[in-house]
Amino acid sequence: MIIDDLVKNPGAWLATDSEPGVVISHRIRLARNAKGVPFPxxxxxxxxxxxxxxxxxxxxxxxxxxxxxxxxMDSLDPLDRExxxxxxxxxxxxxxxxKGNGGGVVVSADEQIAIMINEEDHFRIQGIGxxxxxxSIWKRLRELDEEIEQRIDYAFNPALGYLTACxxxxxxxxxxxxxxxxxxxRIMDEMGPVAKGLEKIGLTVRGLNGEGTEAAGNMxxxxxxxxxxxxxxxxxxHLSDIVRDMVNHEQNARARVLENRxxxxxxxxxxxxxxxxxxxxxxxxxxxxxxxxxxxxxxxxLVQRLSVGRINEAMLLTQPAHLQKIAGExxxxxxxxxxxxxxxxxxxxxxxLKRTRxxxxxxxxxxxxxxxxx
Amino acid sequence: MIIDDLVKNPGAWLATDSEPGVVISHRIRLARNAKGVPFPxxxxxxxxxxxxxxxxxxxxxxxxxxxxxxxxMDSLDPLDRExxxxxxxxxxxxxxxxKGNGGGVVVSADEQIAIMINEEDHFRIQGIGxxxxxxSIWKRLRELDEEIEQRIDYAFNPALGYLTACxxxxxxxxxxxxxxxxxxxRIMDEMGPVAKGLEKIGLTVRGLNGEGTEAAGNMxxxxxxxxxxxxxxxxxxHLSDIVRDMVNHEQNARARVLENRxxxxxxxxxxxxxxxxxxxxxxxxxxxxxxxxxxxxxxxxLVQRLSVGRINEAMLLTQPAHLQKIAGExxxxxxxxxxxxxxxxxxxxxxxLKRTRxxxxxxxxxxxxxxxxx
Numbered sequence: 001m002i003i004d005d006l007v008k009n010p011g012a013w014l015a016t017d018s019e020p021g022v023v024i025s026h027r028i029r030l031a032r033n034a035k036g037v038p039f040p041x042x043x044x045x046x047x048x049x050x051x052x053x054x055x056x057x058x059x060x061x062x063x064x065x066x067x068x069x070x071x072x073m074d075s076l077d078p079l080d081r082e083x084x085x086x087x088x089x090x091x092x093x094x095x096x097x098x099k100g101n102g103g104g105v106v107v108s109a110d111e112q113i114a115i116m117i118n119e120e121d122h123f124r125i126q127g128i129g130x131x132x133x134x135x136s137i138w139k140r141l142r143e144l145d146e147e148i149e150q151r152i153d154y155a156f157n158p159a160l161g162y163l164t165a166c167x168x169x170x171x172x173x174x175x176x177x178x179x180x181x182x183x184x185x186r187i188m189d190e191m192g193p194v195a196k197g198l199e200k201i202g203l204t205v206r207g208l209n210g211e212g213t214e215a216a217g218n219m220x221x222x223x224x225x226x227x228x229x230x231x232x233x234x235x236x237x238h239l240s241d242i243v244r245d246m247v248n249h250e251q252n253a254r255a256r257v258l259e260n261r262x263x264x265x266x267x268x269x270x271x272x273x274x275x276x277x278x279x280x281x282x283x284x285x286x287x288x289x290x291x292x293x294x295x296x297x298x299x300x301x302l303v304q305r306l307s308v309g310r311i312n313e314a315m316l317l318t319q320p321a322h323l324q325k326i327a328g329e330x331x332x333x334x335x336x337x338x339x340x341x342x343x344x345x346x347x348x349x350x351x352x353l354k355r356t357r358x359x360x361x362x363x364x365x366x367x368x369x370x371x372x373x374x
Numbered sequence: 375m376i377i378d379d380l381v382k383n384p385g386a387w388l389a390t391d392s393e394p395g396v397v398i399s400h401r402i403r404l405a406r407n408a409k410g411v412p413f414p415x416x417x418x419x420x421x422x423x424x425x426x427x428x429x430x431x432x433x434x435x436x437x438x439x440x441x442x443x444x445x446x447m448d449s450l451d452p453l454d455r456e457x458x459x460x461x462x463x464x465x466x467x468x469x470x471x472x473k474g475n476g477g478g479v480v481v482s483a484d485e486q487i488a489i490m491i492n493e494e495d496h497f498r499i500q501g502i503g504x505x506x507x508x509x510s511i512w513k514r515l516r517e518l519d520e521e522i523e524q525r526i527d528y529a530f531n532p533a534l535g536y537l538t539a540c541x542x543x544x545x546x547x548x549x550x551x552x553x554x555x556x557x558x559x560r561i562m563d564e565m566g567p568v569a570k571g572l573e574k575i576g577l578t579v580r581g582l583n584g585e586g587t588e589a590a591g592n593m594x595x596x597x598x599x600x601x602x603x604x605x606x607x608x609x610x611x612h613l614s615d616i617v618r619d620m621v622n623h624e625q626n627a628r629a630r631v632l633e634n635r636x637x638x639x640x641x642x643x644x645x646x647x648x649x650x651x652x653x654x655x656x657x658x659x660x661x662x663x664x665x666x667x668x669x670x671x672x673x674x675x676l677v678q679r680l681s682v683g684r685i686n687e688a689m690l691l692t693q694p695a696h697l698q699k700i701a702g703e704x705x706x707x708x709x710x711x712x713x714x715x716x717x718x719x720x721x722x723x724x725x726x727l728k729r730t731r732x733x734x735x736x737x738x739x740x741x742x743x744x745x746x747x748x
Contacts, residue, residue, distance in 0.1 A: 263712055264655065271648075271649055274645075274651055274653065277648055277652075278645060278651075279645050280638075280644050334637075353652060
């Protein structure tokens with residue numbers, strides 16, 4: 001399969017070994033539609049497929065995309081679709097679209113750009129980058145947006161802005177989200193109030209895999225709700241300010257964890273390390289939780305000889321579809337759990353749990369035996 | 375305190391490094407009362423204390439006990455009493471007896487004999503040995519019983535046998551119990567029916583710490599219910615036959631675990647190993663469960679460079695009172711959990727988890743990075 005190479009590598013935005021800190025990655029997407037063509041949900045398969053072919057042709061013409069992957073959903077098997085979703089290159093909606101519905105995705109060679117076709121809108125132009133500085137991704141997206149607009153007329157209303165299938169995206173069509181690792185706030189039980197506060201100022205807080213999912217592995221996505229009435233730059237600057245604030249809150253919470261709950265922190269990290277190194281069966285859900293604890297351990301210097309980048313990579317590659325692509329075969333859930341445990345052990349490799357020197361506490365030494373009967 | 379030396383050593387019946395197999399230990403006790411003296415529950419503190427002094431005097435005169443410990447409950451603090459109970463030298467009832475009530479215990483230097491005074495009966499003569507062969511302990515108990523009877527008249531009725539405070543002990547006054555480690559039957563969900571079957575043929579099944587406790591760490595005590603109408607030898611032979619049968623059942627169950635559930639077994643043992651080696655906080659209840667899994671691992675050859683004897687020892691010494699005696703100070707529950715985790719790490723020492731050779735499964739190598747943007 002064409003995506004076999006893809007799934008064996010971490011995405012560009014994950015592979016970094018530089019310290020990504022509290023903000024793991026950011027994602028920007030623009031919702032766009034072709035002028036005079038019904039939205040995907042308002043037309044038939046034939047028209048959708050025709051649009052996809054037209055869009056593929058247009059995008060192949062753009063130099064920064066020409067060496068990328070051009071994938072139509074209709075010819076991908078469920079495992080490949082799921083692997084693309086796990087990489088966050090396509091949405092759950094597109095992954096589960098019926099065959100023949102004309103969905104597609106174009107992925108740039110570096111995986112920083114993914115353009116979904118015939119999802120809710122004709123185009124969902126997405127850019128993903130490491131850390132919290134969106135400028136470089138935003139610059140690429142704007143250039144790409146202009147290059148596409150030179151080749152196809154967008155549905156645009158001078159008063160409203162870009163027109164989209166769902167009113168919530170009308171205007172800029174822009175959504176920016178930041179993926180954050182917030183174990184400090186979670187351990188200190190402060191995530192509830194923080195999330196409520198964010199919602200009050202027009203932001204959305206979600207778990208790792210988007211809407212309706214729990215915050216597995218202490219990973220949260222923070223994104224803007226409103227796309228109307230503000231410029232793209234203002235929306236992004238607003239989110240960046242808030243996220244910068246949250247990074248401070250998180251670092252503050254971590255400092256308090258280290259000060260007041262050091263032993264439970266060591267226990268939390270140590271147990272995760274011990275289980276990952278010795279388990280033979282590991283569900284993905286448990287793996288994410290343990291890897292989150294391990295990540296915290298690396299960030300606190302408690303786990304050594306292991307990079308945050310490798311942990312992020314493991315979070316990506318141990319997902320069910322990726323795992324099966326890597327194994328080169330479909331596997332039962334039990335077989336997947338076994339394979340995943342093996343991947344976790346390999347991940348740890350030479351990793352080492354730092355510990356304060358242990359004093360001898362047992363009263364007996366290994367050679368000491370019981371007193372003889374008198 | 376006089377028992378400080380005691381608590382830092384494993385009991386003679388635990389310290390063995392020889393393979394104790396499925397049956398960890400056996401215990402025999404004889405209930406006896408002095409003729410013409412009211413049972414402890416039917417008299418006052420003054421009379422009980424007078425009896426204790428008389429009995430201490432008698433027992434000091436017996437050569438095999440003269441170098442032992444003579445402890446009166448009235449002068450022991452709660453921690454020492456609890457430590458004696460944890461060593462199974464005294465019962466919960468005696469450990470919690472009000473001060474001044476005249477309880478006492480005489481422990482032989484090798485700890486194989488413990489005689490409780492003024493518990494439910496005047497004398498509870500107990501012998502504890504490793505494994506399932508009761509002959510040697512039974513021989514000691516009989517000799518001791520005769521030596522005591524030469525010095526004091528027992529309450530005895532030619533038709534009924536030895537008279538005791540509770541009718542359930544009348545007759546031989548004998549109770550024999552075997553402590554068994556039955557993880558195989560538990561993993562295969564067969565312990566329920568087995569326990570029911572045992573009860574039907576007049577045996578009692580209890581957890582680690584006696585009546586009403588759950589089977590922590592897959593440890594079960596099997597004992598006789600009836601003390602009347604059979605000779606001591608017949609009672610013991612009956613229990614030994616049943617226990618021998620159960621050992622076969624357990625070994626059969628373990629073979630099936632190894633055949634049908636090998637991966638979950640490895641997982642169970644591996645996780646226990648990983649947590650014991652890396653946790654910073656460990657409750658006693660969790661420690662017992664993990665040590666039970668570790669014991670199974672040693673018995674299956676999955677955990678190497680660790681003896682079953684050391685694990686038994688850890689089960690004894692990590693109990694709350696023992697732990698505090700070893701630490702030399704009273705500790706809060708949190709502090710105990712921290713100290714216990716340290717003891718567990720020391721226990722593991724050079725222990726090693728055997729594993730089938732791990733193949734490389736991750737598609738990436740540590741040095742491989744993402745593809746560069748084109």
